[in-house]
Amino acid sequence: MNPGQMTEFAVDDQIEELQGLKQEFLEEVKNCADLKDVDRVRTKYLSKKGLLQKRFSLLGQVSPDARPLLGKELNSLRSELSHQIQAATDRFQKVRMQHEKIDLTLPGFQQKWGRKHPITKTLDEIKDIFSRMGFTVEEGPEIENDYYNFEALNIPEGHPAREMQDSFYLAGGWVLRTQTSPVQIRVMESQSPPIRMIAPGRCYRKDTPDATHFPVFHQVEGLAVDTDLTFADLKGTISAFAKRLFGPDMRIRFRPSYFPFTEPSAEYDFSCIICKGKGCKACKGSGWLDIAGAGMVDPEVFKDVGYDPEKYTGFAWGMGVERIAMLKYGISDIRYFYENDLRFIEQS
Amino acid sequence: MKCTYHWLKEFVDFDFSPEQLAEKLTILGLEVDGTENIHRNTNGAIVGEVVETVDGNLYKVKTGRRTETIEFTSGQLQKNQKVVLQPAKGGTRTFQISTYESLGLSDEKSVVFVEETLSPGDAINHLVPETDTVYDIDLTPNRADCLSVIGIARDISALTGNPLRNPDTKIAESGTATAELVRIGIEAPEGCPRYAARIIRDVKIGPSPIWMHDRLTKVGLRTINNIVDITNYVLTELGYPLHAFDYALLEDKQIRVRLSTKGEQFVTLDEKLHELGDDTVLICDGKRIVALGGIMGGQNTEVSEQTRDVLLECAYFGPKFISRSAAQLGISTEASVRFSRGVDPNGIPNGIDRAAGLMAQFAGGQVQKDLLDQYVLPIPSPLVNFRLASIPRHLGISLSSTEVEELFTRLGLGAKPIESSTNGKTATGYEVEIPTFRPDLTREIDLIEEISRITGYDKIPENYIASVPLLSHSNSKEQTLNEVREFMTGNGYSETVTNSMIPGSEIVLKYFPEETVRLQNPISEDMAVLRPSLVATLVRVAQFNLFRQNEDLKIFEIGSSYLCGDSSFLENLLLGGLMFGNAENAHWDHKSRPIDFFDVKGLIEDFFRRFSIPGAQYSPKQTWALDESSLVVRLSEDEVGFLGRLNPIVQQEYDLGGECFLFELNLDKIIPNFVQTKRFHSVPRFPWVRRDLSFVVDIETPGGKLFEKIQEWGGTNLKDIFIFDVYSGQQVPIGKKSIAFSLTFQANERTLTEDEVNEAVDQIIRAARNEFDAVLRG
């Protein structure tokens, strides 16, 4: 047939054929079983050498008058077919996703993550708070001689305070330090005021282990020496510490006590963190939890390290790290710290 | 120290409830450790007198104006005997005759003794209060003055400003002068500066008055007889330890005070034989020892039912003598505790007269004339200068001179205003006379403490403003240790903190026979020595956790080891770690892998890289803690640690089934090598080229050496090297192994050409062939 002779009737035929093509296409799409089938159908009809493209190439043979009509039909059919292919593709992809979907409810993989011991964690907090207040962190040996552990702290031989702290002795009169105060003496011997320091560390006392005592324990002792420090500064320092550690509602209470290296001496209490001071079992109804001792540095101690007690005053305090940790983390027995059950430490 | 609410009220007025008083005492520094409310059935109880026995157990008893017939079955009553009557049970208006048990005084079922001075119809609840509170005060060792009820009352008086009422010590003397009845000779004035004696004749040994019985039992003292009870009563009331001798039993009517010589023997009241050392203060009569001065009396002159005349002793013994002897003998008594801390030497006449007066009143004795008082080394009241300006200097508050004088007066201190001058500056203040009942007050600062104590620590403000040095030395070790901890936790290791005192039988100790540090006075054999290594405590933690079924362990500790050195003890700061079980957490999607040697080696290699410490050398060497396949770590020839698998002997001892790996590093040696400030270098922007080389070498060839050499041969452009396979088996000849390296080449300033890389690789292959006989595999 001569292309130039194509008639309008022929165009109508063409359009009719296109309808047939569409029907076949739809039938095939409907019979697709998977994405592969869809892709095959797409190639058959819509690729460059596909059935629909062939019709486009015949467009040149149609009379110019009929061309727009047939072109419009072809374009609309192509978009219809493309749409159908996309829909089929989407449908099968969704199915595949449903098939291959992972169970998101299962637990994830966790790397082993080590924990710091709660004593270390508490020490870190204490050191951090006092560092912010301008205190340096100092250290010293655990095996001390009699001078640093007792004499220099105004506890001579036969002093009743030696009974207060039953100590462990080693050969040659050496002693396991009963407090970290010896570090304070060493620092005062080697530095001049002003001094603001804390000495954290391991200490030993001859206590039989029970829920609140252990013969090994950790202490943080603090010391400040300057020309104008008073008991009010000591109270402010302890109070600020309590508020930083346990929150702004904390109150502190100082009670007179006795330590050979401080005068005046005090025991200090924190308002009970459990009942907020109303009185409960933990505070024996008093609303207060006893924490540790504190006081103004005794002038004798200053004389021994060569500071002029008429020029300098200072304050010192101690605290038990385990005691603070037990309060802060609700730990009921000091022995847990030294058992090192991983299930305990891993709560840290 | 125990005292009661009503006993304190005898000496000072106060409005506090028993609960408030406990609080106030604590705030005064007299910490109340416990309180006990005690009930006595004295409400409505009165004194009665037996008029006659009606029949067997029925008695006619005068109850004041009336007479009632009352049954009593717990013993026989005498005509004219005074008894206590308490309302009978069941609420009827009749009385029953009280026993100690029915009044609630003790579990004794005998009839209550009533002293002469009471008459029928007298109520007794003012003598024995129906309710009272006992305070158990945990005294600090400085407060010797509060080892007495009067001392505690004095503090309450100081707190409230209400006056202190001292007990009556006036006595009626009669008979012979004491000096004619006994001679006193002090041969050890340092041990006994003062010795006072009184003789009370014709005492009737019997029960104590009911109120004394009541109070003594409340403070935990057993009642014995009126004489002994009175000494205990005055001891508690005024703080003077007294001793009563049976005068008839004193040989030669003589008291000698001397020091013991080693080897002397003495039987104390409690029937114990003591072997004495030197310098114990002894009270002797003409022939023998009759008491350990200030500690305990002897059996040979003890007051008994037969005693008629009593020699009453009240002395002042040197605190050091008493504390030393008491410790030496292993005896601690109410007396020795008080003398050790210091009794008031100048109040002795008061104490002895108080007791003698009570003996006259309640034991019917006659106090003989004149106190015999040998005061051979008088102890004066010290004078202390006190500046008003020292109050704000130490306390941060100011008090007026009126307030200060008032406080001194309340505390019983005599204060005379003076102007003192130091360094050319005059200061207003006082010369303060310290009474000898306060041996703890010797300096100005002690008086400042007294002022702050009575004023109340709550009156001192909390100062939140501080002056802080801007430049102070910083502790870099502290920070370094924190970084080490973070390194370890980041690698999945949890920190342990262990008891550094370990059992003396611990197997690891056999590796430190000479260096083990032993405690001289351990609590128990379980904590008898200090650990010589962290291995000792880490394996115990491992054992404990395995026992608790925690079967995967990665733990570490930073702590000291303790060793005996040549001339001193050595404390080394160590980092130790132990691993056991699976390397990673279990997961349904991962296969767990047991920990092996290369986990611990990799950790240590990474440790040195993390802290930029070059030159760590690993050499195979068996150390005590580990088996034969282990390594020691050296830094410039110095051994700084070890790593490997636990020695099977130790492993077996601790029942650690499976493989256990551990390491220990000496941080004291390593930390000085830490690079404090790291320098960063720029990262190359040019592409890298990777080449894989697989060498076949003799099976004995150390792969680590080849690894190091390739690093060296590769030059600066070899940026990374890593072994991805080690193989021996069918694919390589017998006696050979293949090691596969992955090499990454990269230049800092340009893109490497293919030729450059090839040349570098060729050089490595040649060198490996020459030095290691290494053949490139297929």
Ligand SMILES: [Zn+2]
């Ligand atoms: Zn509470």
